[in-house]
Amino acid sequence: MQSTKIEELRGRIWSGRTGREDLVQRVANSLRDLILSGQLQPGNKLAGEAKLAAELQVSRPSLREAIRILAQEGLLDVRHGVGTFVIAGGRRxxxxxxxxxxxxxxxxxxxxxxxxxxxxxxxxxxxxxxxxxxxxxxxxxxxxxxxxxxxxxxxxxxxxxxxxxxxxxxxxxxxxxxxxxxxxxxxxxxxxxxxxxxxxxxxxxxxxxxxxxxxxxxxxxxxxxxxxxxxxxxxxxxxxxxxxxxxxxxxxxxxxxxxxx
Structure with missing residues (x-):
């Protein structure tokens, strides 16, 4: 993920409160917005969990839960041992x-x-x-x-x-x-x-x-x-x-x- 998108995503996440439940939802909402706006396109691979969590300044469990939510919505494809990929989004x-x-x-x-x-x-x-x-x-x-x-x-x-x-x-x-x-x-x-x-x-x-x-x-x-x-x-x-x-x-x-x- 490009550094400009990381900065935008981090800004979206930390614009509100910091309770864990709110944080998970904000991570999910912010990632969802980037996908549905087409800024993250099908086939784009997210950084590894540890690296992405550090870049976004969130815990790995919070990031993992947000990714699980988006995977259930059909926006992300989690391939164990391979990575997490965007599979839908943008204008239809x-x-x-x-x-x-x-x-x-x-x-x-x-x-x-x-x-x-x-x-x-x-x-x-x-x-x-x-x-x-x-x-x-x-x-x-x-x-x-x-x-x-x-x-x-x-x-x-x-x-x-x-x-x-x-x-x-x-x-x-x-x-x-x-x-x-x-x-x-x-x-x-x-x-x-x-x-x-x-x-x-x-x-x-x-x-x-x-x-x-x-x-x-x-x-x-x-x-x-x-x-x-x-x-x-x-x-x-x-x-x-x-x-x-x-x-x-x-x-x-x-x-x-x-x-x-």
């Missing part, structure tokens, strides 16, 4: 599978602040899988947009998006002007491509070492991988997105109807 969002919505708008509607990092835009010849998904001829090209999406400065999606290039309508130079904002809005306003509908597939996958590094989370942590082919009003495939979502931050729901009698 819900997306509907029935409605195509900009992730930017979804974040703002939840009260969060959207941003991105590690934005890269490259020109690629579509491989066999891309040609199949986007119905491209051999030699067909795409512009790949890769970025890590953040909510309140917390990474939660590794996004890979492939826009079909057509030198008569959609050039790589035009796509290169993308600055990380809503891709749907960019396509509509700058490329004059209106996405009409899409077909998506959602599956649970473990984070590989590469994805875990990009999203600042433990290796093999649970992710939601969504692959989605977007089409225009003429049913032409114009965009393929393959996005890896941190399932601690976002979930997806769908409406299901009964079979007609």
């Amino acid at each position: 969002m819900t997306g509907s599978l029935e409605l195509m919505r900009s992730m930017t708008d979804m974040i703002r509607d939840s009260g969060g602040e959207p941003s991105c990092r590690d934005l890269q835009i490259t020109r690629e010849v579509a491989d066999e899988e891309l040609r199949k998904q986007l119905e491209l001829p051999e030699g067909g090209e795409v512009a790949r947009i890769e970025r890590v999406r953040l909510v309140d400065d917390r990474p939660f999606v590794w996004a890979n998006e492939y826009i079909v290039l057509d030198e008569r309508k959609v050039t790589f130079e035009a796509v290169s002007s993308f600055d990380g904002r809503s891709l749907y809005r960019f396509m509509r306003e700058d490329l004059e491509i209106v996405v009409s509908h899409s077909q998506s597939a959602l599956e649970a996958v473990p984070a590989t070492a590469m994805v875990a590094q990009r999203l600042d989370m433990p290796r093999r942590a649970p992710l939601l991988r969504m692959s989605e082919v977007h089409r225009d009003a003429d049913h032409r495939a114009v965009l393929l997105s393959v996005n890896y979502h941190n399932s601690e931050v976002i979930r997806f729901t769908s409406m299901r109807w009964g079979m007609p009698l």
Whole structure:
């Protein structure tokens, strides 16, 4: 845990009375606040009991009891012989599978602040899988947009998006002007491509070492991988997105109807 967070946590704990019962609750409340605000993120490991108790100027039994409370609440994972890890916290969002919505708008509607990092835009010849998904001829090209999406400065999606290039309508130079904002809005306003509908597939996958590094989370942590082919009003495939979502931050729901009698 960073020294600034230790100082903040210690300040929260010692801002009230010092009775043992109150102290345990204040330690638990202060840690909970840091977790739920996203300052301590899933996968973060707390310092060892003796070190953390000394840094917070509390007894080890008081700290142990506070950690037990948060473990029961599902916020901490105590792995004996390994350490104590944050397993939940921060902003949670819900997306509907029935409605195509900009992730930017979804974040703002939840009260969060959207941003991105590690934005890269490259020109690629579509491989066999891309040609199949986007119905491209051999030699067909795409512009790949890769970025890590953040909510309140917390990474939660590794996004890979492939826009079909057509030198008569959609050039790589035009796509290169993308600055990380809503891709749907960019396509509509700058490329004059209106996405009409899409077909998506959602599956649970473990984070590989590469994805875990990009999203600042433990290796093999649970992710939601969504692959989605977007089409225009003429049913032409114009965009393929393959996005890896941190399932601690976002979930997806769908409406299901009964079979007609």
